[in-house]
Amino acid sequence: MSDSSTASITVHVWRGNSEGGSFDEFQVPQQPSQTILDIVTWIQRNLDAGLSYRFACRVGMCGSCAMMVNGIPRWTCRTHVNKVMRDKQLTIEPLRNLPVIKDLACDMSEFFAKWNQAQGQFQGSTTRDEKIAPISPCSPEREAANAAIECINCAICYASCDVVAWNRDYLGPAALNRAWSLQNDVRDTAGESRLAAVAGDAGCHRCHSQQGCASYCPNELNPTASIAGLKRLTASDFLRRRYRSRHA
Amino acid sequence: MQFQTLKTDVLILGSGGAGLFAALHASRANPGLDITIAIKGLLGKCGCTRMVQGGYNVALSPGDSVERHFMDTISGGKWLPDQDMAMRLCETAVIRVQELENELGCFFDRNDDGSLHHKAFAGQTFDRTVHKGDLTGIEIISRLMEQVRALPLQMMEEHRALALLPSRDGDVLAGVLLVDMRSGEFRVVKAKTVLLATGGGPTMYRYHTPSGDKSMDGLAMSLRLGLGLRDMEMVQFHPTGLLAGRDTRMTGTVLEEGLRGAGGYLLDGQGERFMLNYDAEGERATRDIVSRAIYAEMRAGRTTSNGGVYIAMSHLGPDLVAAKFPGMVKRCADCGFDLAAGRVEVVPTAHYFMGGVVVTTDTRTAMPGLFVAGEDAGGAHGANRLGGNGVANSTVFGGIAGDEMAAQASLQNHWVEPDSEVIEAAMERSMLPFRQAAGSINSIRDRLLDLMWDDVGVLRDADGIKRAQVEMVALKTELQACGLADDNRVFNLSWHDWLNLSSLIEVSEVIAAAALSRENSRGAHYREDFPEVGSLDDSYFTIAHSDPEKVGQTVRVECQPVEFSIVKPGESLIH
Numbered sequence: 001m002s003d004s005s006t007a008s009i010t011v012h013v014w015r016g017n018s019e020g021g022s023f024d025e026f027q028v029p030q031q032p033s034q035t036i037l038d039i040v041t042w043i044q045r046n047l048d049a050g051l052s053y054r055f056a057c058r059v060g061m062c063g064s065c066a067m068m069v070n071g072i073p074r075w076t077c078r079t080h081v082n083k084v085m086r087d088k089q090l091t092i093e094p095l096r097n098l099p100v101i102k103d104l105a106c107d108m109s110e111f112f113a114k115w116n117q118a119q120g121q122f123q124g125s126t127t128r129d130e131k132i133a134p135i136s137p138c139s140p141e142r143e144a145a146n147a148a149i150e151c152i153n154c155a156i157c158y159a160s161c162d163v164v165a166w167n168r169d170y171l172g173p174a175a176l177n178r179a180w181s182l183q184n185d186v187r188d189t190a191g192e193s194r195l196a197a198v199a200g201d202a203g204c205h206r207c208h209s210q211q212g213c214a215s216y217c218p219n220e221l222n223p224t225a226s227i228a229g230l231k232r233l234t235a236s237d238f239l240r241r242r243y244r245s246r247h248a
Numbered sequence: 249m250q251f252q253t254l255k256t257d258v259l260i261l262g263s264g265g266a267g268l269f270a271a272l273h274a275s276r277a278n279p280g281l282d283i284t285i286a287i288k289g290l291l292g293k294c295g296c297t298r299m300v301q302g303g304y305n306v307a308l309s310p311g312d313s314v315e316r317h318f319m320d321t322i323s324g325g326k327w328l329p330d331q332d333m334a335m336r337l338c339e340t341a342v343i344r345v346q347e348l349e350n351e352l353g354c355f356f357d358r359n360d361d362g363s364l365h366h367k368a369f370a371g372q373t374f375d376r377t378v379h380k381g382d383l384t385g386i387e388i389i390s391r392l393m394e395q396v397r398a399l400p401l402q403m404m405e406e407h408r409a410l411a412l413l414p415s416r417d418g419d420v421l422a423g424v425l426l427v428d429m430r431s432g433e434f435r436v437v438k439a440k441t442v443l444l445a446t447g448g449g450p451t452m453y454r455y456h457t458p459s460g461d462k463s464m465d466g467l468a469m470s471l472r473l474g475l476g477l478r479d480m481e482m483v484q485f486h487p488t489g490l491l492a493g494r495d496t497r498m499t500g501t502v503l504e505e506g507l508r509g510a511g512g513y514l515l516d517g518q519g520e521r522f523m524l525n526y527d528a529e530g531e532r533a534t535r536d537i538v539s540r541a542i543y544a545e546m547r548a549g550r551t552t553s554n555g556g557v558y559i560a561m562s563h564l565g566p567d568l569v570a571a572k573f574p575g576m577v578k579r580c581a582d583c584g585f586d587l588a589a590g591r592v593e594v595v596p597t598a599h600y601f602m603g604g605v606v607v608t609t610d611t612r613t614a615m616p617g618l619f620v621a622g623e624d625a626g627g628a629h630g631a632n633r634l635g636g637n638g639v640a641n642s643t644v645f646g647g648i649a650g651d652e653m654a655a656q657a658s659l660q661n662h663w664v665e666p667d668s669e670v671i672e673a674a675m676e677r678s679m680l681p682f683r684q685a686a687g688s689i690n691s692i693r694d695r696l697l698d699l700m701w702d703d704v705g706v707l708r709d710a711d712g713i714k715r716a717q718v719e720m721v722a723l724k725t726e727l728q729a730c731g732l733a734d735d736n737r738v739f740n741l742s743w744h745d746w747l748n749l750s751s752l753i754e755v756s757e758v759i760a761a762a763a764l765s766r767e768n769s770r771g772a773h774y775r776e777d778f779p780e781v782g783s784l785d786d787s788y789f790t791i792a793h794s795d796p797e798k799v800g801q802t803v804r805v806e807c808q809p810v811e812f813s814i815v816k817p818g819e820s821l822i823h
Contacts, residue, residue, distance in 0.1 A: 033492035033499075033584055041497060045690055049742035050734030056294040056459045058497045059579060061386060064293045077497065078582040101430050102739040108290060112397055121394045122353020132308075132349045134362030145355070152386055153293075153393075178394070185353065 006030070009085060011039055013051065014093040017102050023091075024048070036069050036076035036084070040092065040104065053104040060218065063154025067104050068093040073159040075218050096159040111155050111174065118175035119197045122182060123190035133187060141184045148181035148226045150219050157213035157223050169202040173213035173223035176204050180226035183233060195230075195237055204230040249675045251425070251434035256284040256402060257657040258650075259424060259439035261409050261466070263287045264295035265639055266445035266622030266646030268392040269344075272352075273650025275399050278658050284437060285396070286404040286426055288446070292393030294461040295447050296623070297642055300385030301504050302369060303377035304348075304356075304643075305636035306341040309366045312374045314338045315821035321637060322815065324371045325602075325630025326771040327787045328479065331814040333628045336609045337637070340644040345378055348643070352391045356380050369635045370505065370534055377636040382504060382575055388639060404437075406430050408744065409446065409465060411674035412473045412618065413666035421473075421617035422666035425674050429744065432737020434675055438663045441617055441653035444470065445646060448601030448623035450483050452752040452759075454701035455500040455597040457486055463748035464755040466624040468796070470605050471754060475614060476791040478626040480755075480762035481773045482602035484633055485706050487538035488514075489597025490583070491556040498583050500597045504576055505635065507559060507587075508532060510569075514542065515558040515591065516550040522557075536632065536772060539596040543706040546595070556595035561587060596706055600638060602629040602772065603762070606791060611649040617664075619653055621645035630789070631771025681746045684731030689742070692727055693749055695719070696756065704760050709777040713764045720760065724753050754796045761803035762790045784817035 007030040012023045026043050037055055044051040055065035060078040067076050069084050070091050084090065098106035126133070135142060157173035158164055164172050179198045182188050198204050204227045213223040258274045258281055260267045271285050288294055307317040317338040322329055348354040356378045357365040369377040380387040397403075406429040413436065415422045423438040449462025467477060488503040508514070508531040516522050526541035527533040533541075542557050552558060561569045566589040570577050573587070580587040604626030611619040622642035629637060699719050703712035727749055732742050768782035769775050788807040795802045815821055 031493060031495055033496045035496065035498065035583065038496045038498075042495065044741055045745075048734075049686075049732060050736055050740065052739035052741060054289070055497070056289050056461050057299050058460055059299070059501045060582070061299050061383070062293045062459065064290060078579065080582060080584050082584065083582075105739055112291075115394060116398055121398050122391065124350050124353065126350040128343050128347035128351055130346065130350060132346055132356075132364055135355075135358060136360070136362045137358045138360070142355075149355070150383065150386070151390070153390070182353070185355070187350075188353065 007088065009039070009081065010089050011043065012089070012091040013040070013043065013104070015103050016100065018100055021100070030081065034081045036067070036074065036079045036081065036090070036092065037065055039081065039090065040076065051104070052102040061152060063152035066095050066154045066156050066159065068096055068159070073156040073216055075154060075156070078218065095155055097161065097164045098155065098159065108155060111153070111158055111172070114171045114175040115153070115178060117197060118171050118179045119190060119194040120175055120178035120182065122185065122188055124187050125189050135186065141186050144229070145181045145184035148177050148221060151177060151221060152219065154218070156216050156218060160212035160216045162210055162212065163206055163208055167202070167206060170206045171198065171202055173227065176207070176230060177221065177223040177226040180229050183230070195234055198230050199234040204234065249434065249672065249679070251436050251671070251675065253436045253438065254284070255438045255663055257281040257440050258283045258443070258653045259437050259441070260285045260443045260445060261424065262295060262445035262447060262622070263291045263393070264297035264445065264447050264622060265388060265392070265642035266649065267443065268292065268389070268396050269643050269646030270443050270445065270621065270650035270653065271396050271399065271401060272392070273647045274654040275401065277651055277654035281654060281657055282402070283399070284402040284404060284439070286407040286409060286424070286437070288406070288408050288465070289461050290405050291397065291403055292389050294459055296449060296458050296462065297639055298385045298389040299459060300388070300639045301382045301502070302635045303367060303379030303384045304341070304345060304388075304639050305369070305372070305376050305634060306345045306378055306640065307338065307376055308342060308345065308364060308378070309376060312376050314342065316374055317341070317376060319815070319821055320372045321634060324632050324634040326632060326781070327784050327817055328630030328770060328789050328810060330627035331812065332609050335814055337628050337641055337644050340648070341640045344640070344643050344647060348388060348391070352395055354380070354387050354391045371634045382506070385639065388643070404428070407435065408747070409469060410678050411670060412442065412444070412469045413670055414473060414615070415664045416667050418667070419616070420664055421615050422664040425671055427678065430739055432740065436666060436671060438666060440657040440660045440663060441619065443649045443653060444605070444618065444620045444624050445622045445642070445649070446624055448604060450598040450601050452696055452700045452756045453598035453705060454697040455489050455491070455595050457489060457500055457502045457597050457599045460497065463751045465751045467604065468751035468754045470620070470624070471758065471794045472796055473615060474793065476606045476793055477603055477758060478606050478789050478791050479630065480603035480758045480792050481766050481790060482631050482771060483598055483759065484600040484602060484772045485535070485539040485596045486599040487535055487542055487596050488559055488594040491552070491554045491593040491595040492583060493554055502597065502599070503559060503592065503594060504573070505535070507561060507573065507576065508538070510572060511564055513560045513563065514538070515560055516545050517552045517557070518550065519558070522550070536774070539706050540774060542596050552593045554593050556593045558591040559594045560591045562589045600633055602626065602631065602633055610652050611645050612652070619649045621649040631773060678747060680728060681730065681732045681743060682735055684729055686733040687730030689730055689746055689749065692723055692730060693745070696723055696749065696753060700756055704756070704763055706774065708763050708773070708775050710764060713760050717757070717760050720753060720757050727753065754794070758792045758794055758803050761805050762792050765790055765805040765807070787817070
């Protein structure tokens with residue numbers, strides 16, 4: 001209850017669980033330094049002890065605290081109130097496209113299950129007993145791998161994706177972006193099976209290039225471009241296989 | 249009270265560098281084992297390894313050596329580290345970094361010729377810190393997380409450990425009591441082996457850097473099990489935490505070391521530089537010196553509006569600052585501050601806990617069946633941790649723990665029955681706030697944070713510590729009587745705030761007692777009434793025991809001489 005809290009903000013917060021819910025309204029004093037996470041924390045600490053939400057690192061490194069803020073998916077820990085508030089009003093909802101556990105906390109299991117389905121794990125050919133491979137940071141493959149690598153799996157892209165909303169099986173931008181990064185990693189040996197994993201009905205060809213993921217990624221990654229890369233790879237792989245089968 | 253019972257061969261608590269490496273190693277050592285990993289948050293997303301900015305110390309570059317890394321660790325730790333642990337750390341770091349790159353897919357920064365880049369980091373005599381930009385932890389944890397998520401293990405996300413459960417006779421560890429935070433239900437997991445890797449994280453200070461889920465639960469549970477904790481007075485402060493007011497979670501988060509290294513100025517409330525009054529190195533002095541200087545300025549009242557000092561970078565040229573520190577500049581901008589062209593308020597902030605459970609070099613404890621690795625374990629860092637040795641410590645010893653637990657669990661064909669009285673008492677204790685009238689948990693938290701900051705913080709003396717000890721007894725009693733305003737156990741953050749505070753107070757009592765007992769100033773521990781370092785040859789470390797069930801000050805602290813098993817003060821392995 002700082003002295004600077006002269007104005008108050010009207011905050012509409014979604015309350016409920018997997019079976020449904022509705023909005024509660026709260027008045028929160030405005031502070032000079034205040035993020036959306038601080039608003040939610042204030043409500044839980046001072047107005048409604050039962051409000052559920054998730055956060056961890058507080059600085060945009062863990063990707064635990066994403067929510068819909070005035071309809072847009074955002075890291076709440078790094079979103080200053082002044083940036084998003086309209087007419088002293090805020091609306092805060094759980095992340096879109098994921099099942100709700102309670103209030104503002106979602107179940108991210110399907111998001112990570114799809115990471116697995118897209119074979120989003122490195123598979124190398126050398127061991128801990130061998131030296132680290134010299135790899136030029138300026139090689140085109142490494143630059144492509146690096147361009148997609150700084151993902152913290154916050155699921156903002158997943159929440160912004162209309163294709164995920166239409167097709168619950170679609171692997172989604174984060175998992176496909178990871179697959180693309182790995183396809184460009186010259187040390188990785190699982191490229192062929194990963195390409196098969198992302199080429200299926202729920203894979204890269206489902207993307208409509210609507211760019212929601214690229215527009216909202218707080219790390220300014222471009223999953224749409226990664227997915228376009230996978231589409232090219234799968235297409236050339238398909239042609240190569242067809243050629244081989246006809247000329248075998 | 250009701251609880252569900254599960255069984256597993258290997259139970260891992262925590263999913264930072266230690267927990268995830270333990271899971272990978274245990275699974276690889278024996279794929280037939282049933283492995284369970286229980287985490288207070290989401291797997292790989294809570295905890296502090298992910299927040300590592302600097303990098304990973306490893307003697308891999310030509311001209312460097314394990315011996316040199318070891319000597320820097322011993323000297324940085326002011327001769328208090330357990331030397332066998334420190335040596336195991338430095339030796340194994342080499343294999344671990346190769347494992348991270350070759351087997352798990354991390355890609356650390358390279359030189360133009362493709363070789364691994366090693367950067368300079370404070371307190372080291374060789375450029376040996378491997379890194380990925382200033383987001384090394386994200387790369388390490390992301391790659392570990394995706395590997396672990398692909399393993400056929402049992403994941404218990406958002407399960408908080410409440411008690412380590414001994415057998416009826418108290419001879420071995422039999423399992424762990426947890427609460428499923430999503431449902432509020434209790435679960436007992438019987439396990440042949442348990443790894444405690446919940447991370448330290450000194451969040452009982454007004455200003456702190458660790459992830460918000462950290463609350464010293466691991467050390468509090470270890471105390472209740474009767475285990476000794478060493479070096480508990482050793483709390484590392486980072487000099488520049490963001491200061492943005494009391495009601496924002498941004499406050500306390502780290503503004504990186506490199507800002508001062510690059511030539512950043514620290515200014516008092518009037519805009520005057522002050523560091524040269526304290527040290528000839530100015531702003532580039534080591535973390536502990538800068539933290540103490542800022543604290544002294546604050547105590548003298550030469551502060552900014554929020555009670556800290558400023559960091560200023562603009563004299564270096566705003567464009568250059570923005571190009572060199574893009575992550576920091578963007579983070580400050582998101583929070584409403586202009587780091588490149590303006591001034592940002594900062595304050596020293598509690599960062600890392602050197603103290604922890606007494607362990608052997610293979611992560612075993614005095615309680616058979618219980619293993620401890622990462623920040624929950626004491627010994628590797630002594631009185632001060634080198635930047636870059638934290639993530640090395642958690643990944644090295646986490647992997648070792650996984651190997652050891654797999655070997656032990658593979659040989660054991662039975663589970664031990666946990667002591668039902670301990671289960672009942674722990675459930676009862678955790679349900680206490682639901683049986684009391686709603687109280688003000690915020691004021692108890694505020695008082696604890698201020699108390700630790702003011703009296704058991706950067707600068708300490710006997711009067712202050714004793715004052716804090718008296719107040720802590722009162723806080724403990726008040727917390728017991730403080731109920732919750734919401735009685736639904738489902739995803740109830742306020743309940744977990746209460747449980748967090750309970751752990752924090754119990755561990756704070758131990759920090760205070762250890763700080764009172766060490767009547768000299770070493771590394772992170774500075775006593776204004778005993779400013780001398782003390783004889784290096786007679787170096788000792790503290791071991792604390794406590795009985796949190798008893799009322800009053802119940803911590804016992806004893807001192808043990810450091811065994812200079814590899815090198816004595818005055819000697820060196822480098823010739």
